[in-house]
Amino acid sequence: MSRSLPISASAQGGVYPRPQLVRPNWHDLAGEWAFDHDDQDTGMSERWFANAAHLGRVITVPFPPESELSGIADPGFHPVVWYSRIISPEDVAASGRSRERDRVVLHFGAVDYRASVWIDGQFIGSHEGGQTPFFFDVTEALSRQEASVLVVRAEDDPHDVAQPRGKQDWLEDPHVIWYHRTTGIWQPVWLESVPDQRIGALSWAPNVPAGNVAMEVDLTRRPAGNVTVQVELSIAGEHLARQSFLAVEPRSQATIQIARQSNGQAFEALLWSPENPRLIDAHVSIIADDGSILDESFSYFGFRSVGVAGGRFLLNDRPYFVRSVLEQGYWPQSHLAAPSAEALRAEVELIKALGFNAARIHEKVEDPRFLYWADRLGLLIWGEMGSTYEFSPEAVSRVTREWTDVVRRDRSHPSIVTWVPLNESWGVQQISHSDAQLSFAQSLYHLTRALDPSRPVISNDGWEHANSDILTIHDYAGTAEELDANYRDIDAIRALVAGMGPAGRRLQLIAREVEGQSIMVTEFGGVSFAPDAADDSWGYTTATSYEDFESRVSGLVGSLRDNPILSGFCYTQLTDTMQETNGLTDENRKPKLSIAVIRGIVSGEGAPLPRVTAAAASSLHSATG
Template identity: 85%
Template sequence: MSRSLPISASTQGGVYPRPQLVRPDWHDLAGEWAFEHDDHDLGRSEKWFENAEHFGRVITVPFPPESEMSGIADPGFHPVVWYSRLITPDDVAASGRSRARDRVILHFGAVDYRASVWIDGQFIGSHEGGQTPFSFDVTEALLAQKTCVLVVRAEDDPHDVTQPRGKQDWLEDPHVIWYHRTTGIWQPVWLESVPDQHIEALTWTPNVPAGSVAIEVELIRRPAASVTVQVELSVAGEILARQSFLTREPRSQATIQIAGQANGQSYETLLWSPENPQLIDAHVSIIAEDGTILDESFSYFGLRSVGVAGGRFLLNDRPYFVRSVLEQGYWPQSHLAAPSAEALRAEVELIKALGFNAARIHEKVEDPRFLYWADRLGLLIWGEMGSTYEFSSEAVSRVTREWTEVVRRDRSHPSIVTWVPLNESWGVQQIAHDDAQLSFAQSLYHLTRALDPTRPVISNDGWEHAVSDILTIHDYASTAEKLDAHYRDIDAVRALVSGMGPAGRRLQLVPREIDGQSIMVTEFGGVSFALDDVDDSWGYTTATSPEDFRRRVSGLVGSLRDNSILSGFCYTQLTDTMQETNGLTDANRKPKLPIAVIRDIVSGEHTPLTVPTADTAFSLHSATE
């Protein structure tokens, strides 16, 4: 007998920190925490984790202490910071703790860069990597009916350029294209209660030609006896498939056939794309031999394929021209942390309203809640790693470990269509001359393909490519005429690749024929135009008026938008970011031209403004300007 699911992960409100593994009860620990800088790194020797008297300030979590919204607003060099918060019995109860769900998990979305955690002076664990999540079972540390003290120490050396850091400046004051640092907690911290045996992770891998999806279920440990994994797939409450399988393994895989996809005349109805962002809900249960439900969670996926062939980028086996924008994911009041969960949705809506069908997240691993809105509203995403600035054995180890965590975290999101482990030779600045650096770029490509063979991988976006599935070029030609000359036909592109590229760098270090390659210009534009006075404003070219800005952007985009040689572009950039004033909007997301004008420039289609909305929609900022 079919039944409606108690939770639809595909229509959640966008607040839950882990949108593809949802449980009904959780407790957000955001808000005021005690805080202190530890510039002389005395906290461990003085045992700050045992005594809260050392914490003399108050911070609002999860905003980094450099930002205004944190309440600290100190962007200077502070390599060590400490946090403290009481966890009360009410907090534990709000996490859904019960007799059946008696294990309490403490989750961190991201802490930059190295975190250590204590409860009532008892060391709980640590994690290294500023862009990826981690969690601890804190059941024994949280004594029943007792208020406990949670303490977090975060270490983020501003001078350690072997840390994956993206665009966080190594200088105290931001300059050129680098921004304020993000130290410590910058994504949600939350409690969740789970059964003793529970689902640790879910991974979805769609197979469009076969009309199926592969599921990988990871349990917290090997079951003592056989358990049944039951999976139900549905759309809008209508069951598409139900399948069960028996396992005694901690990690199990199964392929689920979606019966309706066998009809070749209607199979496209369920396919995910920006134009039809259809998500399929999943309800996954773990059932004991006696029929007891040990654990259940709710998830979703998109049935779609991506690839390259015949010089084209393919979405669902059809050529698809990528109209992308560079997204820094930075807000003036909260820096790399979004000012709210709602702001993440508004960002996706803004990008789509401006006529783009894709965004390249730049030098940052984005909040999963942003990826949820990209999944739900239909926006292609290029997943990129925040880079180191140095090549060394330590940098290699750190990037490899953290990038593996990134791909494993995000590989089930249908919106992510491309992986970018390296950008513009950051961290491998001598790749053209150092075989070790070239080998590292090659290894990241192959590692990524091993973790996820379903998406194209760019070994080094912009220039000095090792093996790459797409030839991507960064070209900041100042005029449409110069840009057009580089890509007017295949001979022009061949000449560009055979010599020095637009930035004076070779485009390919591993030779490959241009014919048949998918080619994209993944950075261009960068026209600076400041609506307000900005100190040290910066861009690749500068406009003097709104009309001059419109003319320049229209010419540059127009030269690539209808290009038959290219399979896509990425305009630099969505928003002004501090001194970088080359956005299509200012730092507060106010468009520099009417949205309809920008949309027409980007898409080349004079269409009415349609902002994707959901059941609990809120207004797009400046949508009617």
């Protein structure tokens, strides 16, 4: 379907696949495609890319074929799959192509894990990395007068544990904390018609103390003549700044001063936070010598800072206690793909309604549309990489390449406040004994800081830290008394760090004094409660009744929520996920206790609902009692 968007990127409807580089017209290619498995991997030799008649099934894109919403619903081992779709002249017209010189670009939000693309049998290109977007200029490949056949081959070897895969199981049936695989297309596929000389990427880096924002703009090719970049900033219709500069290279940088910030007594009025998620709109134009507009796009950013100092996590240079929840980003009917764009907004609203101000996206790089709602509604996000399961030169190469793309794509989202390239030594299981694995963790820390020096980086969340800006600990103590004992004062935490840690793993591999560090318990809880669940339901401890569940969760959260030494916590987890029944809600997002009770536990009794989520929470409460 074709789309037309408003000129305010901060007020878009949450459907556009690339929310921080918006153009008004685009065409969604979601829907029914031809599909088939290629279990014998004969498709290449039989030239399926040139004859889509081999594909005898129908799939609904962008849902993975393992999922129910795809219409295939086959979670077995199928390492190679093929897709096909007709692209008609009407599709191209719907993408906004109105001039002969316009280029037509085919975008993929994410294809897990390796994709190859053909149009009418002509090879267009390939991409490796299951969590990052890619695109191809397909102008010449598409027929001007008749329909063209788009074919995609996706390869996702379930036994290749050097692939960044997160929680996708290597066994055929999900077990313990691992889930069904997500193969092939799982984020939007779309067409866009664009000028030849255009904006390829934008990034924003606010500097709150200086009252300005650094902007980086990438053009798709070196300017042939004098090209001017013009930037206009506004908030809620109020003009904030305008600046123009000459672009003589494909990549240009500029610093834009925001005049309102010169009044030091009023500088906080523009700051972004979960409580006041103010977004600044940007209109960016590329202008030729003769004054004609070559390209224009719409973007946004949040004016805020994050960091650590004095043993605290800082938001806008003030101590901020992080109340986070572990978010798997998994739905029973669609797996890692969201069941709809609206479901992504509802997820953010649910997290806020339950009293959390943050979410740790776990072992997954999330859809940018989820990040948009976190930006707009106000939710701190911990950006995390999906892990490999082995350490090898191939795994190092793949993680480094894909993580670089992730950070570059998402670094302008104000909601992301922390980067986590590794979790619980996944992919570096012998890090405490291997200099090579420790060096890799350190290199990822420094690489991330090089790409984005504005955020804290956690080298290896949970234990066996290399360099980390926050000391994060995973502690699944079964009772509040056990948690109290571990974190009651700095001496108790120092003893914990000096020993083997709650999971029997050393917490720091590079010695650093505990006092003065920002310390968070970034996994705890995990209380299983599912009265109607099967025998394989799983959690760290098990509640026997609603009353017991409330008592356990309340005790565990309460012991950390009021701790003056910690900078925050992350409760495991938001939702039940397959056999994991340790969510605060079931897999369909129905809370196991009332919204008011969970919110009181998480944020303190009497805490009011945030304005942006009050209506959603009221609806949830009426549905759950």
